[in-house]
Amino acid sequence: MAVDQKAVSPVAPEAKSARQPLRQEVVDGIKSYILRNKLRPGDPLPTESALCEALGASRSSVREAIRILTALDIVEVRHGHGTYVGRLSMSALVESLTFRGLLSPDDDFQVMADLIEVRELFERGMAERLVEALDTEQIDRLQGHVDVMREAGAGKGHGFVDADRSFHALLVAPLGNDLIGQLSAAFWDVYVIVAPHLDVFTHEHEAATIAQHQRIVDAARARDAVEFAEALSEHYEPVRRRIAEARARR
């Protein structure tokens, strides 16, 4: 049915100083269009040809602008279907950090160590609030993830790591701070992608890992913030050690 708004503004004449590349104007134009019409993730955007007309740019420029916005997950394109507002996820951060981790042959281990440290800071720094905020149902779901880890074992492979990822996602959820949850998940993704390339062995000792997660759940159920923080330490310590070992191996 087509939205009835006045369409995308035709790009200001820009007087003399057109220092800015045209595609950047198109990027800003599309951003403004989304904001002006208060679109939400998933909402449809005009077709490429419509954007060309509205913004007075060639299809190449419009497409390059869309590519930039796609990389930032501000728009999402479905081949043969259309262009839509993106999910505004942390995908760009994951890509960027992953590449940084893979690139630096010197300090790549530092990148990994930094990642883990921030994740631990999120959980340990919020220990008091977490043992308060976690309700019984959430703790039961945490226990469920630990059980899944027990069943999955080393065998099926990513059933284990998926449960681990979900566990930590659920752990920080009750904070009500989406940013922490998304950053934590993003760092996890980066770690899982980069670690194998650096000979950092993840989850070599499943049994120990499971026990550490169990201790975290038990501490949460007991509402014991100190024990909770110590359990987190015990969980992150071997991760730090594996990174240090891999670093020493080089």
Add this chain to the structure above:
Amino acid sequence: MAVDQKAVSPVAPEAKSARQPLRQEVVDGIKSYILRNKLRPGDPLPTESALCEALGASRSSVREAIRILTALDIVEVRHGHGTYVGRLSMSALVESLTFRGLLSPDDDFQVMADLIEVRELFERGMAERLVEALDTEQIDRLQGHVDVMREAGAGKGHGFVDADRSFHALLVAPLGNDLIGQLSAAFWDVYVIVAPHLDVFTHEHEAATIAQHQRIVDAARARDAVEFAEALSEHYEPVRRRIAEARARR
């Protein structure tokens, strides 16, 4: 002179499942090229035409791939000069978070509140380590930034906010965790960009802000972690309050 390596790999035939768009293959090809040759930020990349030949793609596809990589700050383009390895900064995160903050008319204040909470967590959660790690010279430099804030006042405008930004960047620097510093700076940038659009007044009371920073410096000099953490609380509390007030104003 041209680097003498075997050039970019010509994209695997990909058997049957060529689900992936060609530009994505080009993206991966350029990434691989950088990794394989261990290039560093600032190093030159092949020209567009060279990449076309090497990867067997048209200029359009190569250019769109470059656009994606520039959005992630993995490559950097200088018009009329060439293409280079990017700085791998957090620019993509800033753009993405900024847009998210501007987009959501409902929970945009939540995005801002989350940002501030993470920044405070970085500094408060590291309080013990910070008062240990900060040496006299660094504390003197912190004091210098506070002095700059005093002189700048409300007058010159961004001399004040620049000093504030530098203060917090320097504050977390001794942790030796670049990720924390870069995230903290990125969140600051997002806050400064988004806040004016939400009628969140930043720095309405310069005098109070200066006093709060001074208290942080004094606590660091006294190596008093508890006082240090309390000073940080006093500093972040009015920020949270301003966001809450703006939220209530809607």
Add this chain to the structure above:
DNA sequence: TTCCATTTGTCCGTATGTATC
């Protein structure tokens, strides 16, 4: 199922703007 319209993906040729020598 086939056919068809719509939309994005890819390619090419050309012209222009920009930086360096």
Add this chain to the structure above:
DNA sequence: CGATACATACGGACAAATGGA
């Protein structure tokens, strides 16, 4: 100043994917 190398931008053409008739 011109010459060269490179990125920017345009417009047209055809291929591929999607969804509906």
